[in-house]
Amino acid sequence: MYKRVVEAKLYMDSHYHEKIDLNNISNQANFSKYHFLRLFKHAFGKSPHQYLIETRLLAAKKLLRENNSVKDTCYKVGFESVPSFITLFKKRENITPNEYLKKNKQVEKEKEERPLSFIPNCFVENFGWDKGGGNK
């Protein structure tokens, strides 16, 4: 039983960017839709739909950090409509994808200019990374 629910999760992990019909997944796992929903939620603490949305948003954030456009990101992670992607992203992340993209560009610029400022200074000083490595 666990194997089939885990397989369904792993399928979502690797196919989130495709059109996924959760009815088909429950059928493939040989469960009724209701039984599948219940088992999935019990196993992973969230519904398959919630899990899929979160997986797509995680992937979207990664693509935005890699400078993909909002539109490209939307379709690459499996959402079918840009406006609904933007709404969902804003609802979950409290920031629009475009704002996230801009903010990240700024952060990346700062990381290039002052990389060590992103690391707690106790580590930088103790290990001597500001002096090219401390060899303590």
Added chain:
Amino acid sequence: MIAKLSHASIYVLDQESAYDFYINKLGFVEKMKIPIGDDAFWLTVCPRDQKEIEITLMPINRGGMFKAEVAQQLSELVKNGTFGFGVFECTDIFATYQELKDKGVVFTKEPTQEFYGVEAMFKDDSGNWFSLTQFKKEN
């Protein structure tokens, strides 16, 4: 008053391999990757649903952190399973155990009923060990 833990370090033998283990096997999320020299990174990850913590994957043999002799000793200790990092919590241990096992994670203890819940133990790719626990609801 100390409010909470924000960073914790795990010493790893190979950062690239550790990245693969924590991201692709455990399903963690990358938080920060900053070059610190000597082919090493300030590399932090977190469990997917616990974004407020950063677990730093510290490379023993890179980044000039330790003298060669110390790095050698520490590597041996890590490899031999001397260090236990902590406890990871999951919603359903049997499902998580199944998933991680299918992904090739090595378990040293199968899910076992304990007074606080059900616990299994696994090792990371370096040799650090962890508890994976589904706590009883009242805990």
